[in-house]
Amino acid sequence: MAFLDIRNVTKSYGTVQVLHSVDIAVQEGEFLVLVGPSGCGKSTLLNMIAGLEGITGGEIAIKGRVVNGVHPSKRNIAMVFQSYALYPNMTVGQNMTFGLEMHGVPKPERDRALADVAKLLQIDHLLDRKPGQLSGGQRQRVAMGRALVRNPDVFLFDEPLSNLDAKLRVDMRTEIKKLHQKLKTTIVYVTHDQIEAMTLSTRIAVMNKGHVQQLGTPKEIYDTPASVYVATFMGSPAMNIIPARVEVHHGVLHARITDSEGRPQLLRLSQGNLAAGRDILLGIRPEAITDPEGADRTSRNIVSLRNRVTVTEPAGADTFVTMTLGGRDAIARMRADASVAAGQDFDFAVNMDKAVAFDPATETRIAP
Amino acid sequence: MAAQSHGVTQDTAVSTGRVTRALIYLLLLLFALFYLLPLYVMGINSVKPLAEITGGNMMALPEVWTLEPWRSAWSTAQIGVEPTGLKPYFLNSILMVAPAVAISTIVGALNGYVLTKWRFRGDTWVFGLMLFSCFIPFQIVLIPMAVVLGTLGLAGSVPGLILVHVVYGIGFTTLYFRNYYAAFPTELVRAAQIDGAGFFQIFWRILLPVSGPIAVVSVIWQFTNIWNDFLFGASFGGTSQPMTVALNNLVQSSTGVKEYNVHFAGAILAALPTLFVYIVAGRYFVRGLMAGSVKG
Ligand SMILES: Nc1ncnc2c1ncn2[C@@H]1O[C@H](COP(=O)(O)OP(=O)(O)O)[C@@H](O)[C@H]1O
Ligand SMILES: [Mg+2]
Numbered sequence: 071m072a073f074l075d076i077r078n079v080t081k082s083y084g085t086v087q088v089l090h091s092v093d094i095a096v097q098e099g100e101f102l103v104l105v106g107p108s109g110c111g112k113s114t115l116l117n118m119i120a121g122l123e124g125i126t127g128g129e130i131a132i133k134g135r136v137v138n139g140v141h142p143s144k145r146n147i148a149m150v151f152q153s154y155a156l157y158p159n160m161t162v163g164q165n166m167t168f169g170l171e172m173h174g175v176p177k178p179e180r181d182r183a184l185a186d187v188a189k190l191l192q193i194d195h196l197l198d199r200k201p202g203q204l205s206g207g208q209r210q211r212v213a214m215g216r217a218l219v220r221n222p223d224v225f226l227f228d229e230p231l232s233n234l235d236a237k238l239r240v241d242m243r244t245e246i247k248k249l250h251q252k253l254k255t256t257i258v259y260v261t262h263d264q265i266e267a268m269t270l271s272t273r274i275a276v277m278n279k280g281h282v283q284q285l286g287t288p289k290e291i292y293d294t295p296a297s298v299y300v301a302t303f304m305g306s307p308a309m310n311i312i313p314a315r316v317e318v319h320h321g322v323l324h325a326r327i328t329d330s331e332g333r334p335q336l337l338r339l340s341q342g343n344l345a346a347g348r349d350i351l352l353g354i355r356p357e358a359i360t361d362p363e364g365a366d367r368t369s370r371n372i373v374s375l376r377n378r379v380t381v382t383e384p385a386g387a388d389t390f391v392t393m394t395l396g397g398r399d400a401i402a403r404m405r406a407d408a409s410v411a412a413g414q415d416f417d418f419a420v421n422m423d424k425a426v427a428f429d430p431a432t433e434t435r436i437a438p
Numbered sequence: 439m440a441a442q443s444h445g446v447t448q449d450t451a452v453s454t455g456r457v458t459r460a461l462i463y464l465l466l467l468l469f470a471l472f473y474l475l476p477l478y479v480m481g482i483n484s485v486k487p488l489a490e491i492t493g494g495n496m497m498a499l500p501e502v503w504t505l506e507p508w509r510s511a512w513s514t515a516q517i518g519v520e521p522t523g524l525k526p527y528f529l530n531s532i533l534m535v536a537p538a539v540a541i542s543t544i545v546g547a548l549n550g551y552v553l554t555k556w557r558f559r560g561d562t563w564v565f566g567l568m569l570f571s572c573f574i575p576f577q578i579v580l581i582p583m584a585v586v587l588g589t590l591g592l593a594g595s596v597p598g599l600i601l602v603h604v605v606y607g608i609g610f611t612t613l614y615f616r617n618y619y620a621a622f623p624t625e626l627v628r629a630a631q632i633d634g635a636g637f638f639q640i641f642w643r644i645l646l647p648v649s650g651p652i653a654v655v656s657v658i659w660q661f662t663n664i665w666n667d668f669l670f671g672a673s674f675g676g677t678s679q680p681m682t683v684a685l686n687n688l689v690q691s692s693t694g695v696k697e698y699n700v701h702f703a704g705a706i707l708a709a710l711p712t713l714f715v716y717i718v719a720g721r722y723f724v725r726g727l728m729a730g731s732v733k734g
Pocket of ligand 2: 112
């Protein structure tokens, strides 16, 4: 039995169903990230785990105890809100120990817990200030401190970093990861930012329109996305989706696509389980299309592809190159000093080991 | 002109600014004096012997200064048939106003809290109806209210008046607090729920401490309305009439000479508490108590 069990959970507001039978089992110490676009039901699911929203159907169990209908304060969970939700009239110290006070923990014990957590998060010097006197990053720490002090079974985070500026967000991300590695607590974390999801999680649930599209480790999600939706949502720039047809040449499966000029090109497929003659959507990540010098040496199937360059975008560490493949824009990720110019032909190296194939009708993955 | 000879346009701007400002201040001063004129007339005539007023000199300072009219208005003047002065009625008003303001403000705050943070099916209808009560004129509720007070056995008593004013005021106080709490982040309430705080603990520990500004608005509004009310006081006051009704009886008394100096003193006495509330409560009308609760 899992530590946190979400079994066949649904949620409706009136006649509108916003969550469709969600099944997720979270093991103790896992860092589960719920990721998806705005409005897909991430917060709703998190609030249902917290007990802030009622459960329309199914069951949620924490440590083997079904918590449907159990008051939020009796679930031994703690939550960090997007807005931090610090009580404006209380000092940082009072904010952090309010939950313990409400749970009847004696003062000396509260003070000890407060001192420990304040030290851990390096906010000891802020304890007597009001939230209004703190910077965004400090408020963020206090909000996490308030959750930590309770020593809960499960931590729930609802987009905790989205109110910070870009630099601070990256720092706090690392900090949260460090904290998780140190405390080994079970965390459910909501974000719409796929990079946060990839970097923080031990497992990711990609959601869309109230459905869990795929549940898996970051590597599984990235390398073998279950659908075109997951493939294009995770990763930046998004995975290139190229209409192609499977053909056999010299006894080997190839994907036949068209290049910028509309000429046919053949890419040898690494996956053998595709029927010849069928149409597929070929998914190739930008970093799998490179200049030959930047190609992955460990790959067993690098295919050369000559194609016209539409736009180049130097981004410092890499240069992104846009071209047309299968009548759609496709992006390649080159080394920064690759000599490539717009309007000219270039010999790209395509790592077909990393390619995935989707069914054009259902948009689900069919290979590998 | 000096400014032109220097060719610096900013000089001109500054000097016209100064002239304009002087004009504005002068105008404001005139308006202020004009508005203060009635208070001045009341003030000086309340410290004059009656003879000086009937002599026709309303605007002049007193030749003989006296506090006798104040003493008379407070404790000896004829109110109706009894020579009690305004003192007992002043006390009636205080006994009525203090609980009525406190109760209607607290109930309004609780209503606002429930209507925004503990929403239920049909809550907008409830709020709509309460809002509607703000537009009902006093006169319409007189007869139903008389029936209710009679049934409850509260007719002609201070508790009866308190009930009337609380019922009539709740619509307004609910409106104030609901609108104020609507802007209060619901995430704070959710955080407090997870922290284990109950319905009243959340209200008491989280919402009330930041309700200062709106509580002041509610208190000023309710105090002014209830203290200055005449109609309910005259209709339901019975033997516990408030200050306004007594003042009317003092001024309108048909027997004997009209003691204008006493009337002026009485009128000022009747106005002092509201003035006091504005001065004291206005100082607590501080904004920005919410700063820092959410992102910033
Ligand atoms: N109280 C509510 N009443 C009706 N619909 C709601 C309510 N709360 C959320 N929703 C709907 O549920 C969906 C999921 O919302 P939410 O979980 O907040 O999305 P996310 O956090 O993924 O952005 C949205 O379409 C939203 O409009
Ligand atoms: Mg959300």
